[in-house]
Amino acid sequence: MTAPRSLATRDERAIAGNQKLRFFPLSVVSGRGSEIRDDAGRTLLDLSAAWGANSLGHAHPRVVQAIQDAAAQGAGSSVLSAAQPIAVELAELLLETIPGTERGDHRVLFGHSGTDANSAALAAARAATGRDIVVAFQGGYHGGFGSAQAVSGVFVDAGVPHDPASVLLPYPATDAQLPDLWRTVDEVFGTHEVAAVIVEPLQSDGGIIVPPHGFLTGLLERTRRAGALLIVDEVKVGLARTGYLHACEREDVVPDLVTFGKSLGGGTPLSAVVGPATVLDGAPASTLLTTAGNAISTAAGKAVLETIREDNLVGAARERGAQLRQLLAAAQGDIDEISDVRGQGLSLGIELQHDPAQPDRPRDDRFTQRVIFRMWQLGVVNYLVRGNVIEWTPPLILTESEGERAVETLRAAIVDVRHGAVSDADVAPYLGW
Numbered sequence: 385m386t387a388p389r390s391l392a393t394r395d396e397r398a399i400a401g402n403q404k405l406r407f408f409p410l411s412v413v414s415g416r417g418s419e420i421r422d423d424a425g426r427t428l429l430d431l432s433a434a435w436g437a438n439s440l441g442h443a444h445p446r447v448v449q450a451i452q453d454a455a456a457q458g459a460g461s462s463v464l465s466a467a468q469p470i471a472v473e474l475a476e477l478l479l480e481t482i483p484g485t486e487r488g489d490h491r492v493l494f495g496h497s498g499t500d501a502n503s504a505a506l507a508a509a510r511a512a513t514g515r516d517i518v519v520a521f522q523g524g525y526h527g528g529f530g531s532a533q534a535v536s537g538v539f540v541d542a543g544v545p546h547d548p549a550s551v552l553l554p555y556p557a558t559d560a561q562l563p564d565l566w567r568t569v570d571e572v573f574g575t576h577e578v579a580a581v582i583v584e585p586l587q588s589d590g591g592i593i594v595p596p597h598g599f600l601t602g603l604l605e606r607t608r609r610a611g612a613l614l615i616v617d618e619v620k621v622g623l624a625r626t627g628y629l630h631a632c633e634r635e636d637v638v639p640d641l642v643t644f645g646k647s648l649g650g651g652t653p654l655s656a657v658v659g660p661a662t663v664l665d666g667a668p669a670s671t672l673l674t675t676a677g678n679a680i681s682t683a684a685g686k687a688v689l690e691t692i693r694e695d696n697l698v699g700a701a702r703e704r705g706a707q708l709r710q711l712l713a714a715a716q717g718d719i720d721e722i723s724d725v726r727g728q729g730l731s732l733g734i735e736l737q738h739d740p741a742q743p744d745r746p747r748d749d750r751f752t753q754r755v756i757f758r759m760w761q762l763g764v765v766n767y768l769v770r771g772n773v774i775e776w777t778p779p780l781i782l783t784e785s786e787g788e789r790a791v792e793t794l795r796a797a798i799v800d801v802r803h804g805a806v807s808d809a810d811v812a813p814y815l816g817w
């Protein structure tokens with residue numbers, strides 16, 4: 385008799401490889417809070433929260449209840465051809481979170497993913513300004529296909545054809561880089577008819593880069609002066625993750641268009657663009673999706689927003705983020721391979737094996753791949769970005785003891801890998817990015 389195939393093997397044989405970004409043979413059959421269970425019955429601590437989509441944790445009772453109620457209600461309509469009450473309530477709640485919208489001239493456009501939200505925002509900005517050029521940033525991630533992907537620096541670097549009507553500028557990490565950046569921005573605005581600038585308030589897939597204070601403010605001023613629109617992509621770091629409800633609040637910036645996705649749907653497909661009606665309504669029927677704003681996704685979204693507010697998850701992200709930073713700083717002091725720890729709130733990056741001050745020690749991406757593989761073996765799920773940066777975007781409900789477990793496991797994994805616990809052959813089938 386042949387042994388039953390593992391879930392990972394069946395997945396391999398049934399689901400397109402093109403849709404996979406794998407770092408180890410992970411399967412997830414259920415989850416609760418910050419933990420997930422695999423098909424072998426192991427419980428793992430999830431420091432990714434499905435790339436930030438499950439920011440309230442797995443199977444949050446309030447989200448589960450909201451989804452069940454909406455499904456049982458059975459109306460099944462979206463915003464396309466009917467007024468759908470839960471979508472209207474969610475849109476009203478989202479609008480309330482953005483200053484200036486109380487005048488009543490802003491709207492919400494619903495979709496299913498960060499990719500479609502950013503594509504819709506770009507299309508709306510181009511239609512509203514009658515211009516074509518989009519300014520975006522190297523290392524940026526705005527979408528996994530189509531027009532949002534074509535202005536995403538990470539994909540352009542990976543060989544995906546870039547949008548010829550886009551200009552990619554360096555994303556600043558320090559104050560010292562701002563003057564040069566402003567010179568380039570002024571030059572681009574002086575020579576191109578720019579429709580929109582699209583930017584992450586903290587760059588995630590580009591390597592967890594927290595930009596210097598003044599970056600978003602300066603960008604907004606220059607964008608407005610040029611008659612272009614600023615789109616802030618809050619898909620990954622928005623909705624409490626950075627210790628602000630919206631990450632751009634760190635600079636008190638109110639962009640023209642804001643995009644949301646991932647955590648907004650509490651694990652269900654839901655995205656949104658918030659912007660002036662004059663912009664979002666500009667090109668009629670340009671963004672029609674049959675199930676956009678459906679009752680199930682918007683019910684989940686409403687539960688997510690209400691829980692963030694009522695459970696003070698903005699405060700939780702700050703508190704847990706501070707604890708993790710403290711533990712990681714101590715680990716950096718003891719463990720030579722940890723080169724840098726950075727981020728904001730519960731959007732954290734741990735860079736391994738690359739110290740710009742030691743140029744004779746080159747960046748070693750394989751080491752980081754082996755470390756996250758080892759962490760999976762030890763019961764912790766986390767992924768890497770930009771080759772050698774471990775990204776932590778855990779559920780906002782992560783507990784203090786789970787935070788301790790995360791850092792202890794990281795320490796143990798690095799020491800194990802240092803001593804050869806994981807081979808190149810182990811990680812070869814799972815090279816992720």
Ligand SMILES: Cc1ncc(COP(=O)(O)O)c(C=O)c1O
Pocket residue numbers: 435496497498499500502525526527528584588589617618619620621645646
């Ligand atoms: C900042 C940012 N914007 C947009 C997206 C695209 O979101 P989705 O994969 O839900 O389409 C991502 C995905 O990682 C992201 O990180």
